[in-house]
Amino acid sequence: xxxxxxxxxxxxxxxxxxxxxxxxxxxxxxxxxxxxxxxxxxxxxxxxxxxxxxxxxxxxxxxxxxxxxxxxxxxxxxxxxxxxxxxxxxxxxxxxxxxxxxxxxxxxxxxxxxxxxxxxxxxxxxxxxxxxxxxxxxxxxxxxxxxxxxxxxxxxxxxxxxxxxxxx
Amino acid sequence: xxxxxxxxxxxxxxxxxxxxxxxxxxxxxxxxxxxxxxxxxxxxxxxxxxxxxxxxxxxxxxxxxxxxxxxxxxxxxxxxxxxxxxxxxxxxxxxxxxxxxxxxxxxxxxxxxxxxxxxxxxxxxxxxxxxxxxxxxxxxxxxxxxxxxxxxxxxxxxxxxxxxxxxxxxxxxxxxxxxxxxxxxxxxxxxxxxxxxxxxxxxxxxxxxxxxxxxxxxxxxxxxxxxxxxxxxxxxxxxxxxxxxxxxxxxxxxxxxxxxxxxxxxxxxxxxxxxxxxxxxxxxxxxxxxxxxxxxxxxxxxxxxxxxxxxxxxxxxxxxxxxxxxxxxxxxxxxxxxxxxxxxxxxx
Numbered sequence: 185x186x187x188x189x190x191x192x193x194x195x196x197x198x199x200x201x202x203x204x205x206x207x208x209x210x211x212x213x214x215x216x217x218x219x220x221x222x223x224x225x226x227x228x229x230x231x232x233x234x235x236x237x238x239x240x241x242x243x244x245x246x247x248x249x250x251x252x253x254x255x256x257x258x259x260x261x262x263x264x265x266x267x268x269x270x271x272x273x274x275x276x277x278x279x280x281x282x283x284x285x286x287x288x289x290x291x292x293x294x295x296x297x298x299x300x301x302x303x304x305x306x307x308x309x310x311x312x313x314x315x316x317x318x319x320x321x322x323x324x325x326x327x328x329x330x331x332x333x334x335x336x337x338x339x340x341x342x343x344x345x346x347x348x349x350x351x352x
Numbered sequence: 353x354x355x356x357x358x359x360x361x362x363x364x365x366x367x368x369x370x371x372x373x374x375x376x377x378x379x380x381x382x383x384x385x386x387x388x389x390x391x392x393x394x395x396x397x398x399x400x401x402x403x404x405x406x407x408x409x410x411x412x413x414x415x416x417x418x419x420x421x422x423x424x425x426x427x428x429x430x431x432x433x434x435x436x437x438x439x440x441x442x443x444x445x446x447x448x449x450x451x452x453x454x455x456x457x458x459x460x461x462x463x464x465x466x467x468x469x470x471x472x473x474x475x476x477x478x479x480x481x482x483x484x485x486x487x488x489x490x491x492x493x494x495x496x497x498x499x500x501x502x503x504x505x506x507x508x509x510x511x512x513x514x515x516x517x518x519x520x521x522x523x524x525x526x527x528x529x530x531x532x533x534x535x536x537x538x539x540x541x542x543x544x545x546x547x548x549x550x551x552x553x554x555x556x557x558x559x560x561x562x563x564x565x566x567x568x569x570x571x572x573x574x575x576x577x578x579x580x581x582x583x584x585x586x587x588x589x590x591x592x593x594x595x596x597x598x599x600x601x602x603x604x605x606x607x608x609x610x611x612x613x614x615x616x617x618x619x620x621x622x623x624x625x626x627x628x629x630x631x632x633x634x635x636x637x638x639x640x641x642x643x644x645x646x647x648x649x650x651x652x653x654x655x656x657x658x659x660x661x662x663x664x665x666x667x668x669x670x671x672x673x674x675x676x677x678x679x680x681x682x683x684x685x686x687x688x689x690x691x692x693x694x695x696x697x698x699x700x
Contacts (some may be wrong), residue, residue: 322550
C-alpha cells in the first residue's frame, strides 16, 4: 500500500507543478535558466577536442557547446581548469556542462551525468573511444537537450569537418 | 506414470496441481530471463532500473529451488534416507525465503543510501532507429510490459499452493508480488524523475522494500521453524495445520482407545505422524483393530502416509509436551476437549 501512497503523492506533485510541464524536467531548472541567460561550462585542455591555451577555448567541443548555447540564446561563462577540479565543481552545481575529450569509459559517472556518445576516435593503444560530454547530475532536461543537439545534423556536420568520425 | 511424493501416491487433483506448478515455474524462469534482458537494455543509470535487474536475478531462485526439489521428493525412502527426501522442499523454502529477504534488504539499503546522499538519477536519451528518445519513456514501456507476467503467475501459484500444501510455491508467489510491486515503484520513480522530483525513485523503492522484507522475514521464520520440526502449520505458515486436530479426533474416536495424542512434523508437503494410544481396560486390542485404526488415519488425507502408531500403557509425557498445556487449560476450565478426557493419572 506504500506504493499507492507514493502514486497519490506523484499525482499531487504533477497537479501542483501545473500545466507548463515538460518531461524530463530539471530538478534545479538549469535548462530554463540558460534560455536567454547563462550557461556555465568547464573546459579542460585536451586537444583536438578542446584547446584552452588561447583567449577563448577552441576545438571541436567548445564549438559544439557554442552552437548549443546559440540554440538556447544563452551566453557562455567559460571556466578553464583541470578535469578533477571541474568535476567537483559540476557535482557542487557550480557548473552546468564540462568538456575535455571525455569518453564513455570516464570514471566520473557518480559525479556527473555523461551524455550519449556523439563521436568516435582512435585513442591510445588503437582502441576506439566513444566521446561524450558531462552534465550536472540529475538535470535531465539539460542532458536530453544537449544530447539532441549533439546528434543533430548540424552538430554532426561540425564533428565531421574536424576530421573525426561521427558516431551515428 | 503416477505422480508420487516418496511413497505417497498423489490423488488426481494433487497430481494435476503438481504438473501445473512445474509448468508455471518453468514459465517463471523463462519470463524472468526475458525480463532481465529487456531491463538491462534500457537500464542506463537509473538506480531503480539497476535494482530491478538485481531483483529479477533473485526472482530466479524460488522457481529453481522448486524445480530442483520436485526432482528429489519423488524418490522413495532408502536405507540411507529412511524418512525419504521430502525435506528438500523445506530447503527450497529456506532458499526462497532468503531470496526474498535479500531482495528486500538490497532494495532498502540501495535506495536508502541513494536518498541519504541525495543522488540524482540521470536519465538521458537513447537512439531508437536513429531518433533520440528520452530513455525514461523506454523504461516505462518496458516496465509496463514486465509487470504483467509476475501478476498473472503469482495469482496462479497462490491458487495451487494450498492444494499441494506447498510453502515454496507460496513463497514464490510472494516473490512474484515483490517483483511486480517493485516494477510499479520503478514506474512511479521514473515518472517522478521525469517531472524533476529526483527523490521519487528512491522513495518509491523504499516503500516497496519494506513489504518485501516483511514477506521475506515471515517465510524465513516459517521455513526455519519447519526444519526445526515445529508444530505443523498451514501452507501460509500462519495457523496450526487442521490435520493435527483431525488425526487426534480420529484416534480418539476408536471405541478401544481410552486416550490418544500424537506429534506431527511437516516434512514439506507430507506429514510425519507419531501417534500414541492407550487402550481401554489396560489390555491390548486385537492386532487387526490396531492395523484398521492406522489405515483409517492414513485415509484421512493424502498428506498422511508416514504414520507410526504406538500402543502404550501410559502416554509418554516427555514426548508429548502438549499434555501439560492441556491439563493447565482444563484446570482453568477453557479446553472442553481436555476436560472430556480422563487424565492419565486415573488409569491403573
